[in-house]
Amino acid sequence: MRQGIPLTEEDRIPWLKILQDALRESLVSGKTVVLGCSALQKRYREILRSADCNYVPGSYNSLVKFVLLDAKAEVLAERLNKRAAEGKHFMPAKLLQSQLELLQIDNSEAICKVDGTLKPQALVNAIKTLIVGSA
Numbered sequence: 662m663r664q665g666i667p668l669t670e671e672d673r674i675p676w677l678k679i680l681q682d683a684l685r686e687s688l689v690s691g692k693t694v695v696l697g698c699s700a701l702q703k704r705y706r707e708i709l710r711s712a713d714c715n716y717v718p719g720s721y722n723s724l725v726k727f728v729l730l731d732a733k734a735e736v737l738a739e740r741l742n743k744r745a746a747e748g749k750h751f752m753p754a755k756l757l758q759s760q761l762e763l764l765q766i767d768n769s770e771a772i773c774k775v776d777g778t779l780k781p782q783a784l785v786n787a788i789k790t791l792i793v794g795s796a
């Protein structure tokens with residue numbers, strides 16, 4: 662990524678399986694955990710949903726829930742450019758386009774969306790309301 666080359670499927674799948682294991686560990690021990698992950702494609706999200714041992718593939722009914730921090734490409738590009746200019750992150754803003762092209766949001770999955778332009782605390786409150794039912 663540092664060289665401006667997007668990750669491939671082969672790069673992502675083993676990583677998603679590691680994340681699946683981490684989620685399963687939390688679920689089994691009864692802990693609630695929040696994971697930040699691009700999970701751009703439906704098949705990637707299915708790997709994460711399957712952390713729930715009772716998950717039936719394709720049902721989208723898992724203990725693992727997804728929230729999309731929804732923001733326009735221009736907003737994301739501005740943030741990434743700012744971050745890249747600070748020189749502290751491996752991902753150049755030019756990789757954004759390849760990620761947006763892969764991003765697959767299918768209404769059948771009923772993924773919660775929150776306004777990604779909100780301030781962090783407002784985002785947390787919105788997500789709590791959506792997932793847990795109270796802020």
Ligand SMILES: Nc1ncnc2c1ncn2[C@@H]1O[C@H](COP(=O)(O)OP(=O)(O)O)[C@@H](O)[C@H]1O
Pocket residue numbers: 697699740741744777778779780781784
């Ligand atoms: N709600 C927000 N408001 C303003 N800037 C944000 C917000 N969320 C993220 N950012 C900034 O955008 C950049 C990318 O955010 P990050 O959370 O690292 O996203 P990702 O890991 O998905 O690339 C970071 O520099 C971060 O500070």
Ligand SMILES: O=C(O)[C@H](O)[C@@H](O)[C@H](O)[C@H](O)COP(=O)(O)O
Pocket residue numbers: 662667668673699700701752760
């Ligand atoms: O902080 C960021 O800018 C991104 O989260 C970045 O870390 C990237 O998204 C991941 O490395 C996974 O790559 P993919 O999004 O291409 O799967």
